[in-house]
Amino acid sequence: MIKPELINFADPKTLVSLFSSLSFVFLLSKQQIAAILARDHNKCQFPFPHNCKGKKNIHHINGVNGDKRDCPENLITVCRQANWRHIHNGDKNDYVDVLKQIARKNTETASEEGWAFPE
Numbered sequence: 001m002i003k004p005e006l007i008n009f010a011d012p013k014t015l016v017s018l019f020s021s022l023s024f025v026f027l028l029s030k031q032q033i034a035a036i037l038a039r040d041h042n043k044c045q046f047p048f049p050h051n052c053k054g055k056k057n058i059h060h061i062n063g064v065n066g067d068k069r070d071c072p073e074n075l076i077t078v079c080r081q082a083n084w085r086h087i088h089n090g091d092k093n094d095y096v097d098v099l100k101q102i103a104r105k106n107t108e109t110a111s112e113e114g115w116a117f118p119e
Contacts, residue, residue: 031118032070035116036075036077036117037058037077039106039107042056045099045103045106046099048086052079054081055080059077059083059099060074061076061096061100062074073104075103076099
């Protein structure tokens with residue numbers, strides 16, 4: 001296990017090495033991840049044709065900086081195939097509006113059924 005106190009976050013080479021050695025980085029709490037998976041019924045929400053397989057990821061639709069925060073309307077469940085092959089290695093801008101609409105609708109529907117996103 002990597003000890004956070006041993007990581008030199010000021011060194012870009014260290015960060016590149018760290019992030020390339022991990023398959024994911026937790027920016028959300030386990031409770032938040034579980035809530036988004038539950039809201040999305042643990043299914044990939046990527047609506048375009050793709051070979052859906054692999055572990056599900058919680059994707060930040062607009063990234064994580066500035067107004068691109070950890071709110072339900074900016075988070076969506078997608079499979080690894082969609083996340084890496086289409087969203088990150090494709091033209092992400094082609095998908096942002098559609099993914100935001102899906103996340104918004106899923107949040108509204110789940111909220112009406114008593115779902116809540118943990119802080």
